[in-house]
């Protein structure tokens with residue numbers, strides 16, 4: 001945790017509060033439709049599959065697969081200048097939803113679509129913990 005964290009932070013809203021609260025506790029949660037069972041992220045007031053407003057928050061395994069990735073070679077956001085080029089990955093969780101994040105613990109040139117990854121929680125301020133990803137260890141599925 002840094003007193004001088006100067007990158008953009010998640011914006012708190014009633015919709016994403018459960019996600020951010022869980023991240024602070026080291027859990028990756030998504031919404032699950034109580035009508036059709038589809039898991040979704042980001043939070044939404046209705047299910048995109050069946051339009052039901054009934055949803056609950058569920059813990060995920062925190063595991064997923066790199067679905068796509070790219071590298072940022074320009075500084076679009078304050079605070080990233082020391083990390084250029086940095087990766088941005090789209091991870092498909094085993095539960096289905098996809099989320100954008102960064103992959104840590106691996107060189108950019110070694111990132112591949114299909115890599116198995118797990119959530120890694122990075123507390124950047126007292127309020128904000130970011131969900132990032134790390135490669136699964138050898139032998140883990």
Ligand SMILES: [Zn+2]
Pocket residue numbers: 033034035036037038047048049050051052
């Ligand atoms: Zn549904």
